[in-house]
Amino acid sequence: MAIRLVLADDHPLILNGLTSLFNFEPDFEVLASCTDGAAALEAIRRERPDIAVLDIRMPGLTGIEVARKVNEEKLGARLVLLTAALEDEDMLDAVMLGIQGVVLKEMAPQFLVQCIRKVYSGEQWLERRSTKQALEKLLKREAGAREMAALLTQREIELVRMVAAGLRNKEIAGKLCISEGTVKVHLHNIYQKVNVDGRVALLRFAQEKGLV
Incomplete structure (x- = not known):
């Protein structure tokens, strides 16, 4: 046939x-x-x-x-x-x-x-x-996801992805229906947990862990 x-x-x-x-x-x-x-x-x-x-x-x-x-x-x-x-x-x-x-x-x-x-x-x-290359990237992403789940809450991981996507605090606050002050508190806590000193370092960290 x-x-x-x-x-x-x-x-x-x-x-x-x-x-x-x-x-x-x-x-x-x-x-x-x-x-x-x-x-x-x-x-x-x-x-x-x-x-x-x-x-x-x-x-x-x-x-x-x-x-x-x-x-x-x-x-x-x-x-x-x-x-x-x-x-x-x-x-x-x-x-x-x-x-x-x-x-x-x-x-x-x-x-x-x-x-x-x-x-x-x-x-x-x-x-x-x-x-x-794709399988290596998938394994890296899965390993990064496990590491992130041990360090951060789901809300914090969501916020990291938004920062990595280039969203500013006001935009993040609007999407998550929280205040800009709360966003800043979350970011401060994330910086401490993953040991980075700002948004650029957080972006590099997210890329290394395969979050973005």
Whole structure:
């Protein structure tokens, strides 16, 4: 039986090229070609393909967001991500979502064909260096989270993330529905607990522990 595909990429030339590539292969059937994430998700719901090939960067829903929906709704499609450049956070998301294949667009088209055949047979096709970096980052983040849970309260961890995101005391107070004075007290307590002397040092500390 043919491997049934849904393809999604917001660049028409790439999408047409992918469609032509798989139409030339006798063991593939292209069920739908989509130019954005929302259309891809609808096609996956409607067609129930064996594999969905998703561009990571798409308008509306990204490939990662579509993959998350596919998992949440238990739609059954195996997932392959296409990307021009692989960021650590993208690879981390892919690993955590259990995505079976990741292919760089710079690779020869035949590698994508091989990837999909392997994924269809139950194997994985992931870029090794990026996978290793993503797993190391995940382990660092988990270790940092455990360390932070031992030092800080959940409210204090939330406040650290807000500081790391660049929010000022007034903005933090508004989001947490507390006074600026209370924010300052929290920050003073956090500085003492993690042994830093200000917001810049706190940001570096949060980065080192994988909180941001």
